[in-house]
Amino acid sequence: MKKRSTLLAILCTGVLALAGCSGQSEEGNGSAGNTEDLQVQMILKTLSHPYWKSVEAGAKQAAEDLGVSVEVNGPPSEADVIDQVNMIDNAISQSADALVVAPSQPSTVANVFDLAKSSDIPVLLVDTDADWEDKVTFIGTDNFSAGKEAGEYLASLLKEGDKVALVEGAKGNLATDERIDGAKEALEAAGIEIAAQLPADSDKFEAAAVIDAILQNHSDLAGVFAANDDMAIGALSATDQAGVQIPIVGINGGEEATELIINGKLAASVAQSPFDMGYMGVENAVKAINGDEIEKRIPTPIKVVTEENAEEHLQEIQ
Amino acid sequence: MSEATMEKQKTARDHSWKWFLSKFGALIGLIILTVVLTFMSDKFLTVNNIMNIARQSSINALLAIGMLLPILTAGIDLSVGSILAISIMTMGIVSVNMGMSPVVGIIVCLAVGAGFGLLNGLLLTKLRLPHPFISTLGTMNIARGLALIITAAAPIAGFPYLIQYLGREFVGPIPVSFVLVIFVYIIFHIFLTRTQTGRYIYAIGGNREAAHLSGINVDRILIIVYTVSGLMAGLAGLVMVGRVNSAFPLAGLSYELDAIAAVIIGGASFFGGVGTVWGTLIGALIIAVLRNGLNLLNVSADFQMAVIGIVIIAAVYVDVLRQRNSKKG
Amino acid sequence: MTNQRKRLLSVKGIKKSFSNNHVLKGIDLDVYPGEVHVLLGENGAGKSTLIKILTGAYQKGAGEVYWEDQLVKINTPQDSMELGIATIYQELNVVPQLKVYENIFLGRELKNGSRRSMLNQKEMRKKAGEYLEQLGQNRDLADRPLEELGIGQQQLVEIAKALTIDAKLIIMDEPTASLSGAEVEQLYSTVESLTKKGIAIVFISHRLDEIKRMGDRITILRDGFKIETLDVSKTSTDYWIELMVGRSLDEKYPKKSFALGKEGFRVENLLVDGTKEPVNFQVNYGEIVGVSGLVGAGRTEMARAIFGADAHHGGEIFIDGQLVKIKSPKDAIKAGIAFITEDRKNEGLLLDQPLDFNIALANMKMFRNSMQLVDLKNIRTKAEEYIKELKVRPSDVELNARKLSGGNQQKVVIAKWLCTEAKVFIFDEPTRGIDVGAKVEVYRLMNQLVENGAVVLMISSDLPEIIGMCDRVLVMSEGRITANLPIGHATQERIMKAATANEDSASEVMKAATGG
The missing domain is CATH 3.40.50.2300 (Response regulator)
Incomplete structure (x- = not known):
């Protein structure tokens, strides 16, 4: 007897759980679908x-x-x-x-x-x-333009002949590649020298390692563009560690990056919508x-x- | 005399109760679920949607029937999701990148799956690793790592039609993948209930030492068990590739957990020796119906996970009750 | 004499049922301080259930329990312990990895007075030593890891544990079942010293000789009823058996003698793992050969080596004079050897599988049809035949083995080996823990096997059983065979002497034994 009622209780709980959640969504459907x-x-x-x-x-x-x-x-x-x-x-x-x-x-x-x-x-x-x-269509960020705007902003903080580093995403990632292309075009137009361009797989730690290595060769590095926020944050940790203060620009406009911009750590990030x-x-x-x-x-x-x-x-x- | 008749009645009654729970517990769950969902969504019980469920359950159903074997021997196979990935990536390289015949691709896919399964079996029986949890945890990582390495994490698309056939085509309104599932399950049913090897699998799970002392070559059976599990992962991968016309290295990530859930919901015991082919099918269908139904009701994925968790715990609790009941008697 | 004394424990009209299965149907029992009170009954008579009610593991259905003439309620094991009831189960409740004193105080550790969280190990060690000394042990024992101890000493640790809670009643469930002869003697004297202190012992045993020796009073249970309480010294064991099984047994040991035939089975130079001296013996048709010895003498190891269950180093096995190669149990079965293991539950049965599957397991090949598929109907028919022949109760082949009593489980194991059509049967403790009625059936079956032309070897720690059923006995000690006695020459004393022989005295005993 006891077992049977327990089994029943389990089943009821399951059904109720289902009923509970579906109730919500039905309401949602109803109000929107009527018009x-x-x-x-x-x-x-x-x-x-x-x-x-x-x-x-x-x-x-x-x-x-x-x-x-x-x-x-x-x-x-x-x-x-x-x-x-x-x-x-x-x-x-x-x-x-x-x-x-x-x-x-x-x-x-x-x-x-x-x-x-x-x-x-x-x-x-x-x-x-x-x-x-x-x-029908693809609706999304134009990554080339996003990169270009980021590059233009970075260029505005620098002077002609300054050296910058570009941090790419994973090899073959179309989105990050387009951003890099856009940034490159803007920076080169402003007469900025691209000292290094290396992939960091959209990863914070990888980006920090990449910037570490670049700083070894180019102590006069004047700025960094990273193809996403995570890599920009990684780059920042590397420059902080090296005691270098240079503008870093990322892409996404995420919460962490935005807070770092408010604190004056990152220069800018291009936000998607x-x-x-x-x-x-x-x-x-x-x-x-x-x-x-x-x-x-x-x-x-x-x-x-x-x-x-x-x-x-x-x-x-x- | 009265004692004898009482004993008889008692066993008859116990028998029916146990029979009811172990054979039909999961099925009743599935029926209740179906009825409830039919009431809640008018789109649920349509031919179209039922065929969707059949198709969506097929990958997990194939992995789960493979998983049933290790679980019957009181083991586990954590590597099936990763084996699926390495199988389809190698198939992609062979049949797309290298342009070899699709038949070769299919053979490679199944062979790689069976090969990794064999590796699991050998690690367990020859290296005497203490529990398959460990050996298959190892191969899980090895196979996933290799799947990522061989194409530098890039996906492969554009498979020939023959390879896509199982996952993509329909026989009338019925997806070929589900026809395959039914076919495979019938084979497994015969294998497990009617062949010597199949019966030995139950014996090993029921009592490994007794099986050994009854003249069963336990190691040989375990190697077969893990090889078959790997082979089914390869077959599931073939169906997946047909479904999406694409192989990608993160395919099948954490699928082993769904497969284990299907087997357990289907009434198999984690302690081995207890579990059926049809129970496993019902387990896989319950998961697919839940996902599909909650999806139709627009319940968020996070909530779906919680519901499936509850179902697993409830199913195992029923099993615990049954065990407790049978031990007391 | 006991009637004048105050009763320690008195239970009246205890009933208990599980769903509709009435296990206890009204049990009365009085226990006086300082007595050894034996509970005797067939498996399923209700002994274990009664014990579990007294220890708080089960709740009684009806009836009353009085402790020192006060009505008490025992709802949990804690309640039982607080009254002063300690229980020593057949499977000891100890943690092998911990030290002896840690085991003795497990769950009731002594703490330092000032810092409640710190254990007072010094005090525990000292106290444990004292208790062990009271039990006739060296106090240094307290500091040894428990797993280094033999079963007998482990049992003493459990008794010491009982002393720490000032137990007034110690319940022992078949305490001698897994003890060797010397350990049994030790237990007897321990029990004696406990009763001298006024501690009462409730003792469950199937061994009648032991009951005769140790018990003061005996309560016989059958089918959940109390049949009678008797003075042990004033009644005969035959009378107990009659009360216990509800009918008189023709004989305890229904030995049949057959003409000695030619050699059927021979072991030559078998080196069992861990021993230096090889084992040699042979068994002829028409005889049952017993293997006696203390626990740990290597009897089971020898059987497992013969059967190919464990590695063995060298040695040859002959069946009907033909050399057979055995590397695994599979080979052994093919050669016609059956091994009825000591531990039914862990080595013999698939507890959650039906009887027919269990019976067919060791000879699945026989049931394959032309398509190589297993013929389920055939298995069922065959299993039903064996179940009928061996009188397995209940007789439903679809029932899981777990549901059967110990005696019936043993019959299923035997059926499995009969089904292999083996020629050589090695029984390892075939009657351990099964009731008298089932024992007799097992003995009859051995007779039948011999009659039908099988070779039977029986390992047993039960000397009366060996003497009662065998034609010849091999005695083992420390992995060697120290005596080979025709049963007419085998007395308990002789067997014990050979069983305790060490390496130096072995040849001497061997000589004396074969010479005498």
Whole structure:
């Protein structure tokens, strides 16, 4: 008797847990879906990171403004690639009106996108592009411009003939490579000498090691551009250790980097706009459903965060 | 005399109760789950979605049936996720980068999987490492490291159709991958219940020393067990590649945990000797249905993890109750 | 005489059931200070359950427990301990890695007066030494790691533990089951000294000779009922057995003699791991050969070496005069050897598998059909035959082995080996821990095996059993065979002398034994 009731209790708990969570989402669906029947499904790399929460917030805002229903989903971690593919699958079988995807592993989504195409569901990409012909558009940071703006800002702090170092991401990472190209162009135009250009795999510690090595050869180094914030922070720890004070510029405008800008440690970081990616993702998805013409490539705004606007930016991202 | 009849009644009753829990506990869970989800989402019980679940469960189902064998011998195989990765990366190199025939690619994929499984078995039986937790933890890291090294972490895409067939195609509305799962499960069912080696696997898990003293070559059986587990990881990898037309070195990261969860939810005992093929299938389906259902209900992934955790604990608790019950009697 | 004294423990009308299974159906028991009170009953009669109620491991269903004439409630092991009840189980409750004094004070460590968190090791060592001295041991024993001690001494450590809680009642569950002869003697004198202090002993044993020697009173249980309490000295063991099994047994040892045939099994120059001198012996058709000796004499090791279970260094085994190569149990089974191990639960059975699987396990090959698949129906039929033949209860082949009593489990193990169609049967302590009725059935089965042309070797620590059932006895000491006695010449004294022979006296004993 006792065992049977325990078993029952377990089952009930499970059912209640299910009921509890579904209750919430049903409410959410109800209020958004009433005004119009359009349903946009957004599947991100993950939702367990402030950056992606910010994309989600943008999408929800657009849903409210446009009166459509948006569901945002993402696996527990960016490494759960197949989970993400499954989520896209589920969205297709729920006959979503449009899909907005930030692929964790761009090479894995082509097959499932083909499936969406055969169901006539338009697919938009945000944040990370994928090599798939039939996408409606890719909405994300123009990495070249971001790099260029960073380079221009760094150049403005230096004088002609100064030496700088460029810290790249992992070999073959398209996004970081484009940023480096942009920065290089701006710096060279201002007559700054590129003393060294080395990869640090988007990793803090690797970047610190790279800068250590560069400082050995170039004691007169006058500035550093790193292709993301993490590497900029790593570079900073290396220059601090060497007792050198030079301007360092990164990309992302994340919280840690912004705080370091406020403290005067980092010179600047070029912020991406995850909120805008989410918002524009939904906005353009609705356009695509309505059959409007859409640009194949839509850049999202970038902003150079410096000591002047860092406080304000910090509040925004928090 | 009355004692004899009482004894008889008692065993009959005990038997049915135990039978009920061990054979149908997981199935009842799956049915309840299905009913609840059908009520909560009108999109759940559709042909389309059921086929989605079938397809989404297939990779884990293949890993789980491989995992069942080590668990039946009171062991574990932590390396299946990594073996999956190294298998598909080598297949990618052979069939995409080197442009060899897809048949060679498939053979390489399965052979690499079985080879790493064999390595697990040899480490356990020949080096006499104290527990498969350790040997497979080692190969887990070795295989993952190699998967990252061989292409410098770059993914490989553009596989030939034949390789993609299992993971991508449909027979009518039914995904080929699920047909494969059913086929493999039938083979395993026959293997485990009707072959000498299969019965020995249960015997070793039930009591290794008794098995040894009953003339069973325990080492040989364990080597087979881990080799088969590795082979299934290779096969699961083949299905995954078909599904996404891409091989990437972080594929299958922490999949061993889902596979273990499926086996345990399916009623297998961590102490070995107890567990069935069909229970494992139901375990894998429960996980897939939960993921899919919670997904349809737009429940966040973080919450999904918590729910699956609760299900694992509940399933094992039922097993504990059953054990306690049977020991007392 | 006891009636005038105050009762230490008195239980009245104790009942206990598990779900619908009534294990105790009303037990009364009185225990007086300073007596050795024996509980006797077949497996499943309710002895263990009664003990577990007294120690607080189980809750009683109905009835009352009085301690020194006060009504008490024993809800937890803690309650039982506080009253002064200590229990020594067959499987000792000790931590091998800890030292003796640490074991004695385990869970009740002495602390320093001033700093409550610090252990007072000096005091514990001293106290432990004193208790050990009271038990006739050297006080230095307190400082040795427990794992260095033999089973007998480990048991004394448990008794010392009981003394530290001022136990007035010590319950011993088959304390002699795993002891050698000398250790048993030691235990007898320890028990004597305990009862002199007024400590009562409740003693569970299957060995009737031991009960006769040690017990004051005996309470016989059957099917959850108390049958009777008797004075040990005024009643006969046959009467106890009759009360215990509810019918009279024809014979305790139903020995049948057959004509001695030719040699069936021979071991030559077998070097068992850890011994220097090789083992040589042979067994003929028509006889049962016993192997006696103290625990640790190397009997089980020898059997395992013959069977290929452990490595052995050299030596040859002949069956029907033919040399057989044995490197693993698999080879041994192929050669026609069966090894019924001492430890049913850990070495014999798959406890969570059904009986038919257990029975077929060692000869799965026999059940393969033309497609190389195992024929489940055939296994079932065969298992049912054996279960019927050996009278296994309950007789359901689908039942898991765990559900059976010790005696029935032993029958299943025997069935497994019968199923291999072996020619040579090595029994290792085949009747340990099983009740009298089942013992007789095992003995009858051995007779039957010999009659049907098998060779039987039986390792046993139970001397009456060896003398009662065997035609010849080999005695081992320190890994060597120190005597080979026809049963007509084997007295308990002779066997014991050979069993305690050391290397120097061995040849002498051998001579004396074979000569006499």
